[in-house]
Amino acid sequence: MSKYVVGVDVGGTTVKIGIFTAEGEVVEKWEIPTRKEDSGSNILPDISDSIKKKIVSNDINADDVLGVGIGVPGPVDDDGVVHKAVNLGWGKFNLVDAMKPLMPGVLVKGGNDANVAALGEMWKGGGQGHDNIVAVTLGTGVGGGIIINGRLLNGSTGAGGEIGHLHVEDNETEACGCGNYGCLEEYTSATGIVRLARRALDATAAPSCLRDTELTAKAVFDAVKDGDAIAIQVAEKFGDYLGKGLSLIAGVVNPEVFVIGGGVSKAGEILFDYIRPSYEANVFHGSKDAILALATLGNDAGIYGAAKLILSECE
Amino acid sequence: MSKYVVGVDVGGTTVKIGIFTAEGEVVEKWEIPTRKEDSGSNILPDISDSIKKKIVSNDINADDVLGVGIGVPGPVDDDGVVHKAVNLGWGKFNLVDAMKPLMPGVLVKGGNDANVAALGEMWKGGGQGHDNIVAVTLGTGVGGGIIINGRLLNGSTGAGGEIGHLHVEDNETEACGCGNYGCLEEYTSATGIVRLARRALDATAAPSCLRDTELTAKAVFDAVKDGDAIAIQVAEKFGDYLGKGLSLIAGVVNPEVFVIGGGVSKAGEILFDYIRPSYEANVFHGSKDAILALATLGNDAGIYGAAKLILSECE
Numbered sequence: 001m002s003k004y005v006v007g008v009d010v011g012g013t014t015v016k017i018g019i020f021t022a023e024g025e026v027v028e029k030w031e032i033p034t035r036k037e038d039s040g041s042n043i044l045p046d047i048s049d050s051i052k053k054k055i056v057s058n059d060i061n062a063d064d065v066l067g068v069g070i071g072v073p074g075p076v077d078d079d080g081v082v083h084k085a086v087n088l089g090w091g092k093f094n095l096v097d098a099m100k101p102l103m104p105g106v107l108v109k110g111g112n113d114a115n116v117a118a119l120g121e122m123w124k125g126g127g128q129g130h131d132n133i134v135a136v137t138l139g140t141g142v143g144g145g146i147i148i149n150g151r152l153l154n155g156s157t158g159a160g161g162e163i164g165h166l167h168v169e170d171n172e173t174e175a176c177g178c179g180n181y182g183c184l185e186e187y188t189s190a191t192g193i194v195r196l197a198r199r200a201l202d203a204t205a206a207p208s209c210l211r212d213t214e215l216t217a218k219a220v221f222d223a224v225k226d227g228d229a230i231a232i233q234v235a236e237k238f239g240d241y242l243g244k245g246l247s248l249i250a251g252v253v254n255p256e257v258f259v260i261g262g263g264v265s266k267a268g269e270i271l272f273d274y275i276r277p278s279y280e281a282n283v284f285h286g287s288k289d290a291i292l293a294l295a296t297l298g299n300d301a302g303i304y305g306a307a308k309l310i311l312s313e314c315e
Numbered sequence: 316m317s318k319y320v321v322g323v324d325v326g327g328t329t330v331k332i333g334i335f336t337a338e339g340e341v342v343e344k345w346e347i348p349t350r351k352e353d354s355g356s357n358i359l360p361d362i363s364d365s366i367k368k369k370i371v372s373n374d375i376n377a378d379d380v381l382g383v384g385i386g387v388p389g390p391v392d393d394d395g396v397v398h399k400a401v402n403l404g405w406g407k408f409n410l411v412d413a414m415k416p417l418m419p420g421v422l423v424k425g426g427n428d429a430n431v432a433a434l435g436e437m438w439k440g441g442g443q444g445h446d447n448i449v450a451v452t453l454g455t456g457v458g459g460g461i462i463i464n465g466r467l468l469n470g471s472t473g474a475g476g477e478i479g480h481l482h483v484e485d486n487e488t489e490a491c492g493c494g495n496y497g498c499l500e501e502y503t504s505a506t507g508i509v510r511l512a513r514r515a516l517d518a519t520a521a522p523s524c525l526r527d528t529e530l531t532a533k534a535v536f537d538a539v540k541d542g543d544a545i546a547i548q549v550a551e552k553f554g555d556y557l558g559k560g561l562s563l564i565a566g567v568v569n570p571e572v573f574v575i576g577g578g579v580s581k582a583g584e585i586l587f588d589y590i591r592p593s594y595e596a597n598v599f600h601g602s603k604d605a606i607l608a609l610a611t612l613g614n615d616a617g618i619y620g621a622a623k624l625i626l627s628e629c630e
Binding site for chain 2: 075078130132146148149153154155156157158159160161162163165166167170178179180244247248249250251252253254255256281282283284285286287289290
């Protein structure tokens with residue numbers, strides 16, 4: 001008889017939910033709106049109602065559901081305590097305890113969304129076959145998820161894997177969103193790449209196709225592929241910083257593989273050409289052979305990983 | 316009836332061994348020479364012979380010995396495979412398998428000596444009461460041991476916690492022993508502090524009591540305590556680099572406490588005055604409150620930690 005797990009990825013606009021077999025096949029995936037009013041107090045009831053209906057409509061016996069994993073946009077510790085999720089209107093509370101009356105008898109686990117997405121990529125994405133991985137999300141910001149021996153590293157206050165704020169530049173004069181100066185995110189997020197490009201364009205009068213387009217990370221890497229000299233210079237700076245950042249992470253946790261995701265990763269494996277030289281120049285030799293891989297699950301990484309939270313618990 | 320564990324710390328000159336109660340009381344601790352000839356093939360038989368004799372002389376029933384933990388100066392993975400231990404003449408082999416015929420029926424676990432020492436400091440030293448700690452050893456080099464939820468993070472190739480080689484300076488012209496440039500160890504080991512002092516003295520003609528003494532890390536911190544301006548400048552540089560290095564580690568694993576040991580740590584808590592400002596300036600806010608503590612077990616951290624390897628396994 002089949003067993004099932006449910007993965008939930010709570011975002012600021014929509015909640016993604018998936019029912020999976022224990023082997024990781026999608027039974028059904030869907031979305032519901034995130035109702036943030038009233039301090040987000042409807043969000044968990046909406047989720048449990050929606051899951052219950054779909055369990056029925058898919059003819060699944062409720063006893064065959066191993067549990068519900070939930071990824072949250074904020075720090076979540078090993079006990080399931082959400083420390084804050086500003087985007088949802090949530091303060092500090094225990095997610096597992098809050099779900100208990102809504103889904104009696106069902107195992108519930110919570111995790112930070114970036115960490116949970118890392119677990120998804122390990123299970124069914126770019127990190128498949130490995131159990132020591134670091135997932136790096138290059139989006140508007142830079143997030144990370146660290147998995148050691150198949151388990152998420154949440155950190156003592158839920159701030160494990162906050163790699164976007166690793167200090168990689170001593171001479172930065174613009175502050176990062178976090179208040180510090182010279183954070184990895186300032187150079188390697190989509191926004192950071194645009195900033196690097198703007199600085200490069202301002203520093204010279206040399207021609208570049210980037211002068212005639214809206215500056216985005218995609219435009220920069222498209223221009224790199226077309227051989228634009230300034231875009232290549234920007235890609236090199238991006239790679240210098242990210243390679244250095246990954247070398248620092250490797251010096252601490254020595255993963256087998258870095259799985260690179262987020263919007264910037266759509267540029268593809270060409271990113272690795274720019275990251276690898278700086279990584280190898282800075283990393284301790286014991287970590288030199290770490291693999292660079294692209295994330296493959298896109299926006300579904302969160303629901304896969306949330307489902308895997310439950311399976312890891314049942315192992 | 317009492318249960319016992321044995322902790323072994325294999326060094327290049329001597330092997331330290333301790334028999335402990337399961338509660339961590341020392342029954343007896345002693346040393347034997349490390350016989351490195353013949354590719355170190357006598358080392359394990361010497362260890363098992365010595366342990367067997369001491370078990371008898373302490374009137375311990377062999378059945379009450381829960382196991383033998385062994386710390387090795389080189390990378391050791393989770394399966395007990397030693398990847399290399401140059402100082403012992405050892406190549407790659409499985410330590411656990413090699414001990415089996417020597418001590419039939421006894422649980423054996425192996426670990427890297429710096430990592431194992433971290434476990435010791437967590438159990439009975441400066442990290443007591445915490446289970447997410449990073450132990451930092453400031454000796455001839457800089458080593459680290461990382462413990463997540465009470466378990467050692469060895470890394471995928473045994474290079475987890477190799478924090479001495481985190482890149483913290485872009486403008487270094489002298490290579491580190493590892494071949495890279497600007498490693499944490501180049502500024503914060505005992506040797507690194509001497510180098511910083513030499514550079515500071517060469518850069519000025521200003522008087523300093525450091526000009527009249529043999530330059531050592533101890534001399535530098537003694538001069539700091541006497542108010543020597545150049546020594547203070549050296550301590551500030553040391554603190555800038557170490558604070559930055561610890562902030563990078565915190566950005567990855569978010570520990571509750573950093574336990575600082577090794578020869579340099581004998582300077583005492585004055586070190587923290589120099590480390591803390593740079594740590595706080597560079598670290599992500601979620602890790603700002605991490606505790607700085609001094610290691611307390613000294614050279615015994617290794618045998619305590621090796622014993623704890625066994626107890627962690629039995630939990």
